[in-house]
Amino acid sequence: MHVERHTTGSLRxxxxxxxxxxxxxxxxxxxxxxxxxxxxxxxxxxxGTWTTYDRAGTPYKVTEKGD
Structure with missing residues (x-):
């Protein structure tokens, strides 16, 4: 598992x-x-499906990627 962090140390x-x-x-x-x-x-x-979430965790944008 690859993990990236913000400069604050929180998970990016x-x-x-x-x-x-x-x-x-x-x-x-x-x-x-x-x-x-x-x-x-x-x-x-x-x-496949890419989802963007609002701060409450509710999906607000769903995009289909690929061929």
């Missing part, structure tokens, strides 16, 4: 990295710790 992003590229499920977080966005990579390429 987490997900798998394969061959130096993001792969599989990823999540990004705001400074306050709330989930901001989630989606899937296929060897560095965005695929």
């Amino acid at each position: 992003a987490r997900g798998l990295v394969v061959g130096g590229q993001p792969h599989g499920w990823w999540e990004w977080f705001r400074l306050d710790g709330s989930l901001m966005r989630s989606g899937t990579f296929d060897h560095g390429r965005t695929v």
Whole structure:
């Protein structure tokens, strides 16, 4: 599991990295710790459903990626 942190130390992003590229499920977080966005990579390429969340955790934007 690859983990990135904000300069404050709070979680910024987490997900798998394969061959130096993001792969599989990823999540990004705001400074306050709330989930901001989630989606899937296929060897560095965005695929499937990507969701952006408001600060309360409610999805407000859903985008389909890929072919």
